[in-house]
Amino acid sequence: MKMKKLTRMLEMTRFYPTIVKMHVKVVGKKGGYANRGLLIQTVHDDDVDFIPPPSQPFNHNYHSESEASSRVDLSMIPEEDDSEEDEAALIPKQKISKARDAKYIAELPAIVPPPMEPRTIQKPIRKQLARSRISHTSHATAATVADLNDDWPNLTALIYPRQQRVISLTAQTQTIQRVLHEAINLAIGLAIFQNGFAPTAQQLADSKNSIVLAATKFELPDIVYRFERDDLYARHLITYVTGRVGHMRGKVKDAAQELVPSMYGIHQIPVENNARKSFVANLLSRMNFIFPRTNMAESSSICTIMRKYFFSGHKSLGRRFHETFSSSVNSDDSKEIPRAMLGIVVVAIFAALKEWSEGCDQRMTQDFVSAEFSDEYDLHMSLIQSKIHKEDGSGKLKYHALMSWLYREARIGEGSNIKATADKMPELDFDGMDG
Numbered sequence: 001m002k003m004k005k006l007t008r009m010l011e012m013t014r015f016y017p018t019i020v021k022m023h024v025k026v027v028g029k030k031g032g033y034a035n036r037g038l039l040i041q042t043v044h045d046d047d048v049d050f051i052p053p054p055s056q057p058f059n060h061n062y063h064s065e066s067e068a069s070s071r072v073d074l075s076m077i078p079e080e081d082d083s084e085e086d087e088a089a090l091i092p093k094q095k096i097s098k099a100r101d102a103k104y105i106a107e108l109p110a111i112v113p114p115p116m117e118p119r120t121i122q123k124p125i126r127k128q129l130a131r132s133r134i135s136h137t138s139h140a141t142a143a144t145v146a147d148l149n150d151d152w153p154n155l156t157a158l159i160y161p162r163q164q165r166v167i168s169l170t171a172q173t174q175t176i177q178r179v180l181h182e183a184i185n186l187a188i189g190l191a192i193f194q195n196g197f198a199p200t201a202q203q204l205a206d207s208k209n210s211i212v213l214a215a216t217k218f219e220l221p222d223i224v225y226r227f228e229r230d231d232l233y234a235r236h237l238i239t240y241v242t243g244r245v246g247h248m249r250g251k252v253k254d255a256a257q258e259l260v261p262s263m264y265g266i267h268q269i270p271v272e273n274n275a276r277k278s279f280v281a282n283l284l285s286r287m288n289f290i291f292p293r294t295n296m297a298e299s300s301s302i303c304t305i306m307r308k309y310f311f312s313g314h315k316s317l318g319r320r321f322h323e324t325f326s327s328s329v330n331s332d333d334s335k336e337i338p339r340a341m342l343g344i345v346v347v348a349i350f351a352a353l354k355e356w357s358e359g360c361d362q363r364m365t366q367d368f369v370s371a372e373f374s375d376e377y378d379l380h381m382s383l384i385q386s387k388i389h390k391e392d393g394s395g396k397l398k399y400h401a402l403m404s405w406l407y408r409e410a411r412i413g414e415g416s417n418i419k420a421t422a423d424k425m426p427e428l429d430f431d432g433m434d435g
Contacts, residue, residue: 193324277359309345336403337407347377
């Protein structure tokens with residue numbers, strides 16, 4: 001890996017207070033994998049929290065379509081196997097129904113080696129296998145899986161899926177698991193502190209950078225080397241990390257599904273005469289379900305869901321990234337909820353309410369796919385920027401009052417000594433908001 005390329009990658013993300021100097025030297029037979037020397041100088045603490053890149057001015061008018069998004073389906077990720085203790089606390093396991101599993105198998109990619117004759121595998125074919133593409137129709141044989149790891153150091157070995165599945169975390173070596181756990185942590189940090197519903201191409205890029213940084217942090221140059229050169233290897237790792245970020249968003253929506261009916265009293269509204277349908281439509285209208293014009297305290301649904309997912313438990317994301325929360329103003333150091341985290345929660349509530357929009361006795365379950373809700377997320381980010389913070393920054397104190405209040409409310413019950421008090425609630429005027 002060239003110094004300039006790594007420096008540029010670290011400059012893009014700046015996850016750690018780390019000084020990294022890397023030099024990779026390749027010697028040996030032409031075309032073969034040879035000895036590589038790596039010099040890494042690091043200044044960091046393993047307990048240092050995630051530090052996201054500097055915030056950029058928000059632009060809600062972006063649109064992104066990429067070839068990557070057509071190859072990788074981010075809507076599903078296996079939930080049944082892939083968590084050690086830390087990951088399990090963050091993402092609870094659930095049983096997958098046969099119907100969901102069938103859909104998952106139909107949508108997720110599998111590994112397809114090119115055709116080959118039995119007992120005729122030569123080194124050129126092995127290299128061809130390592131570059132084989134992901135398809136939806138075939139599966140990798142045991143022989144192929146072994147061949148895919150040939151020509152690479154044992155430390156980098158990846159256990160590929162046998163059928164139409166993404167990789168299993170628990171099937172991997174301890175080294176690969178360690179890198180993936182760290183990469184997932186970094187990628188989720190970007191999602192909740194920078195952009196909760198980034199375009200597909202950006203999600204994949206964030207996952208790629210997270211994997212490289214994780215391997216670099218643990219001084220594993222062989223993994224970085226293979227990741228940069230073995231397309232199939234990289235694609236499986238990137239798909240897995242990106243999927244876990246989508247899984248995080250899905251768990252926020254699960255929390256909203258559970259709490260929305262009682263928080264908004266949906267079951268108390270009769271189905272007859274379209275009363276329930278009209279009630280839900282009114283909640284969704286002009287975002288009344290988030291910031292009612294009459295009483296800011298009624299937006300406590302946001303705090304309730306945020307508290308349930310992000311701040312409950314000693315291994316919650318709120319605790320994991322405690323030092324990353326900060327203030328956007330110099331006059332008050334009270335920590336704020338990042339707008340990306342707020343956006344994820346708001347979109348989850350929106351999605352949960354939409355499932356009741358037909359006014360039926362039971363909700364109509366809908367998939368929480370990132371691409372289908374990114375416009376809603378952008379709308380809320382635009383509202384925060386234009387109506388609260390203001391483009392000229394004139395509303396920055398009002399923005400800080402709201403975000404710091406949300407942080408205090410979300411942390412109630414976390415084990416801190418924070419208590420809810422009415423005088424801490426910000427006075428905000430949303431009457432002038434456009435629908």
